[in-house]
Structures are given as structure tokens and as C-alpha cells.
Amino acid sequence: MRRPLELKRRSGAQWLPDDWFSVMFTDARSMARSIAFRRYAAVQLVQIASDMLFNDAASFLALPDQWHRGDSKSTGLKIRYNSHYRFWRREDLATSITALAQHVSQVQEYTDYRSRRLRFLGWTLSTDAWADLEAELRRRHGDHHVLSYSASFLRDCSSKFIWSRVTGSEWCLAPTSTALTPRGDELIPPREARVRKLLRSPTPSISFFRTLKAALIRHSDSLILTSRL
Numbered sequence: 001m002r003r004p005l006e007l008k009r010r011s012g013a014q015w016l017p018d019d020w021f022s023v024m025f026t027d028a029r030s031m032a033r034s035i036a037f038r039r040y041a042a043v044q045l046v047q048i049a050s051d052m053l054f055n056d057a058a059s060f061l062a063l064p065d066q067w068h069r070g071d072s073k074s075t076g077l078k079i080r081y082n083s084h085y086r087f088w089r090r091e092d093l094a095t096s097i098t099a100l101a102q103h104v105s106q107v108q109e110y111t112d113y114r115s116r117r118l119r120f121l122g123w124t125l126s127t128d129a130w131a132d133l134e135a136e137l138r139r140r141h142g143d144h145h146v147l148s149y150s151a152s153f154l155r156d157c158s159s160k161f162i163w164s165r166v167t168g169s170e171w172c173l174a175p176t177s178t179a180l181t182p183r184g185d186e187l188i189p190p191r192e193a194r195v196r197k198l199l200r201s202p203t204p205s206i207s208f209f210r211t212l213k214a215a216l217i218r219h220s221d222s223l224i225l226t227s228r229l
Contacts, residue, residue: 012046013113013168014061023103024096039063044097045104062117113168119227120167122175125159133158133215145208157195158212162220171196
């Protein structure tokens with residue numbers, strides 16, 4: 001495949017948009033839920049665009065070392081992935097990645113997520129910004145939800161949502177995360193996983209989280225605008 005100029009490595013997102021997976025698999029939703037596979041696909045796109053080695057491409061995307069270099073239980077994602085999804089042959093996977101690269105090369109708008117990750121390295125939601133968000137939530141929904149989840153917990157989740165949306169990165173790798181895991185979701189506390197699922201939903205089922213998500217999107221859009229990236 002001719003390497004598309006649009007597939008510049010500097011524009012590579014760490015967390016690929018869900019709709020991109022529809023060009024690769026019939027069961028796109030199932031595959032997109034695999035943190036390990038999403039990382040693998042992102043790394044492959046960087047490799048196609050830049051001829052980087054696998055480890056270098058993973059480092060470029062700021063993925064944790066213990067993931068792409070393997071550990072005492074694994075020699076890397078390829079073995080974990082192929083052993084779990086035995087029906088995917090290497091040639092099928094290569095064809096799917098090629099289809100993904102072609103799809104990305106045709107996308108009309110591109111975002112320099114690499115520069116955004118560097119710009120917002122270590123970013124967390126400020127105390128003043130959270131105070132404004134919290135005041136809006138209490139005004140519209142009362143104190144119940146804020147108190148039931150705790151303000152500090154909601155602030156942490158809000159910070160992760162904003163950072164991951166602005167930088168095109170994984171929630172679990174946000175600066176406020178307490179752990180960087182090789183594979184993703186399994187070490188995220190259940191309560192946080194539930195909030196993350198609600199905020200990722202196009203329309204959260206709970207009105208409190210619909211209000212919170214709308215406010216977080218406005219805040220992240222403001223950051224993107226002021227950063228000019």
C-alpha cells in the first residue's frame with residue numbers, strides 16, 4: 001500500500017475513534033472494547049506512517065513500557081492477541097490494518113494529538129475549574145449525586161475525561177490515574193469504570209451525568225481552542 005501522506009505519525013491518536021473499527025471487523029464493537037487491540041492498531045498506524053519499529057512507535061504514542069515490551073508472563077501484545085482470538089490469521093489481521101490505514105488517509109480533518117499530549121503533559125483539572133463545574137451540578141441536580149460519589153472522585157473522573165478527549169488518549173493513562181496497566185480496564189475500580197462508561201455513552205442514562213458530560217465537553221473544547229492545536 002502506498003503510504004498516505006495524511007497518515008503522518010504526528011497526527012496519531014493513542015485512543016482510536018470507535019467508528020474506525022467498523023472498516024476492520026464485522027464485530028467492531030467487541031474488538032473496540034479490547035484495550036490491547038486498540039493499542040496494537042494505533043501502533044500499527046504509526047508504523048505504517050513512519051517505518052518506526054514496534055517498540056519505538058509504542059513509545060511515540062506514550063504507551064506504558066510494560067505493555068509493549070512484555071513482562072514475565074508475556075512476550076508482547078501480538079502473542080496475547082493471537083492466542084485469545086485464534087480465528088484471526090496473521091494475513092487477515094494485516095489486511096484489516098491496511099484497510100484501517102486507507103480509511104484514516106481519507107479522513108478530511110486531522111488532529112495533531114502528539115502535540116496535544118506534549119502540550120497537556122501532566123495536566124489536571126484545576127481546583128477553580130472544578131468548583132465552577134461542581135456549582136453547576138449542585139444547582140441543577142442538588143447535592144445528592146455529588147455527595148454519593150464524593151466531589152474529589154467526580155473531579156478526578158472529570159479530569160480524566162477532559163484530558164483523554166483533548167489529547168486523544170486513554171482514560172487509564174491520564175495524569176491523575178493511580179496505575180498504568182499493561183492491558184487496561186481490569187485494574188480500574190468498578191465505580192470509576194461505571195462513571196467512565198456513562199461519560200463515554202453518547203447520551204448517558206442518568207441526567208446528572210448528561211449534565212456533567214455536556215459541561216466537560218464545553219471545558220475540553222475551550223482548552224482545544226485556546227491551545228490552537
